[in-house]
Amino acid sequence: MHTILMIGGGLVLLAGLHVAGRAVDAPATTLKLFLLIWLVVTGVNMWIGVSRAGYSVMQELPIALVVFAVPALVALALLWRLRS
Numbered sequence: 001m002h003t004i005l006m007i008g009g010g011l012v013l014l015a016g017l018h019v020a021g022r023a024v025d026a027p028a029t030t031l032k033l034f035l036l037i038w039l040v041v042t043g044v045n046m047w048i049g050v051s052r053a054g055y056s057v058m059q060e061l062p063i064a065l066v067v068f069a070v071p072a073l074v075a076l077a078l079l080w081r082l083r084s
Contacts, residue, residue, distance in 0.1 A: 003063055006045060010038055010071030018078060031079045035072055042068040 014034050021030030046064040049055045 003067060006042075006067045007070045010041070010067070011074065013038065013041075014071050014075055014078075028079060028082055031075050031082070034075050038068060038071055038075075 014031075017030045017034045017037075018027060021027035024030075042064050045067065046057075046060045049060045049063075050057055
């Protein structure tokens with residue numbers, strides 16, 4: 001359930017930054033900023049899973065990759081669409 005909430009949160013963050021980027025006429029910049037922010041958020045989430053929840057890095061890594069990849073792929077698709 002936590003994984004779904006994290007992915008949903010990433011998509012909400014992406015949507016918010018994309019709307020803000022279009023408002024200031026810099027959508028490509030905000031999409032790139034999203035990727036950086038989302039990488040940090042995913043890393044912090046993984047660190048919490050390892051340090052507080054008791055999972056090993058090897059247990060958390062595949063989940064962290066999925067949590068990062070889903071919103072990141074949507075962001076990259078939007079970025080590709082903007083450049084076409």
